[in-house]
Amino acid sequence: MKLFQVRKGQFVYYKNELHKVYSVKPMFKQSVHLYRLKDMQQDITSAPNIEPCRPKHHDTFIFYGRRYTIDKNKKPETGDYILITKPAPDFLDHYSLNEIEKVDSVEDGNVVTTRDNGVKHSEYVVMVPGKTEDSEDIAYYDKALVSEAQLQEDETVGLSEENDNFDGPVVGDIYYDAENNVKAMIVAMTDDEVIFGHQVRAHVKDLMDENKYKLIYRFEEGF
Numbered sequence: 218m219k220l221f222q223v224r225k226g227q228f229v230y231y232k233n234e235l236h237k238v239y240s241v242k243p244m245f246k247q248s249v250h251l252y253r254l255k256d257m258q259q260d261i262t263s264a265p266n267i268e269p270c271r272p273k274h275h276d277t278f279i280f281y282g283r284r285y286t287i288d289k290n291k292k293p294e295t296g297d298y299i300l301i302t303k304p305a306p307d308f309l310d311h312y313s314l315n316e317i318e319k320v321d322s323v324e325d326g327n328v329v330t331t332r333d334n335g336v337k338h339s340e341y342v343v344m345v346p347g348k349t350e351d352s353e354d355i356a357y358y359d360k361a362l363v364s365e366a367q368l369q370e371d372e373t374v375g376l377s378e379e380n381d382n383f384d385g386p387v388v389g390d391i392y393y394d395a396e397n398n399v400k401a402m403i404v405a406m407t408d409d410e411v412i413f414g415h416q417v418r419a420h421v422k423d424l425m426d427e428n429k430y431k432l433i434y435r436f437e438e439g440f
Contacts, residue, residue, distance in 0.1 A: 220264040223249055226304075226314025229267040230358035231260060235278050236267070237315060239387065255279040255356065255371055257421070259406075270355055272300065272315070274342070277352040279371055280317065285344040286352045292343075293320050293328050299341040310334045311435060317344065332432065386411050386424055389436025395429055 218229070220243060227238045231251055240250035249267060251260040272278070277286040285298065293299060297320045304313050311334060312318065318330035326338030348354070356371070357363050363371075386392075390403045394417060401413040412418050424430045 218264045218267055218269060220248060222269070223264050223267070224314070226316070228254075228270040228272055228315060228355075230270055231262055231267045233358045233362050235270060235356050235358075236260065255282065257281060268358060270358075272302070272355065275349070275352045276355045277348040278354070278356045280344075282371075282373060283346065284348055284356075284372065285346055286348050287342050288345045289342045291345060292326065293323050293341075295320055295322060298344040299328065299330070299336065300344050301336060301341050303340045305337065305340055307335060310336075312336070386421060387436055390432065391434040391436075392424065393431040393433050395431070400433055 220241070223229075223238060223241050225238055225241060229236050229238060229249075229251070231253075235254045236251040237254055238249060239252055242248045242250070247261045247263050249262050249264055251262065251267075252258070253260060272287055274287055274289045277284060279285075287300060291297075298317055299320060301312055301314065301316045301318070304316070306312055311332070312330075318332055318334060318336070320328045321331045321333075322329045328336050328338075328341070330336060354360060360368075386403055386406070388403050388406055391400055392403070392413070393400050394413065394415070397415065397417065399415055401415045401417065403411045404414045405412040409421050410418055411421065411424065419430065424432075
C-alpha cells in the first residue's frame with residue numbers, strides 16, 4: 218500500500234495475519250503502528266509491507282483468542298459485540314473506524330455501549346461468536362501458509378472471554394485504578410505490560426478486569 222492510503226482503524230494483513238492500524242506517523246520510516254487482532258500484539262512497519270482488508274457480511278476472524286462472524290442482519294441484544302464500520306459519532310461520543318464495543322442497551326436498533334457511546338443502527342454490524350458454514354475466514358491472507366498446529370493454537374480461547382476493551386491500551390489512555398482509588402495515565406508500555414504515571418505496573422490482561430481497572434479516557438490521536 219501507499220502511505221497516503223493508510224488510515225487509522227483499517228484492517229490490514231501483515232506477515233499473513235489480520236491486523237488493525239491504530240496509528241499512522243508519516244514522518245517515520247516505520248510509520249504504520251498495528252495491533253494483531255488475534256492477540257493484540259503490537260507491531261510497527263511501513264506501508265508497502267501491508268495489504269488492505271475490508272471486512273464484510275459473513276466474514277469471520279479471531280479477536281483476542283475468540284472467533285467471531287460479522288452479521289449485518291442480526292439485531293443487537295445487550296451483551297453483544299458490534300463492529301463500527303461506518304462511524305459518525307456525535308460530539309460527546311468517542312469511537313472511530315472498526316472499533317469493537319459491547320452493547321449495554323438497545324432502542325430502535327440504536328445502541329448505547331458499555332463505554333457510554335451512542336451508536337446508530339447505520340454505523341455498525343453485529344459480531345456473532347463462532348463461524349458458520351458459509352462464512353469466509355479473513356484471519357489470514359493465505360491460510361495455506363499457516364501450519365495445522367498454528368491454526369489449532371489460534372482457535373484456542375485466549376486472553377479473556379469477556380473483554381470490553383478490544384482495541385487494547387495505548388500510551389495516553391487513562392484508567393481508574395480501583396485498588397489505589399486513583400485515575401492514572403499510561404506513560405509507557407512493553408509488549409504485555411503497561412506502566413502508569415503513579416508508578417504502578419500492570420499486565421495488559423489486568424486492564425480487562427473492571428474490578429481492577431476501568432477505562433476512563435481513550436487517547437485517540439497523536440500516538
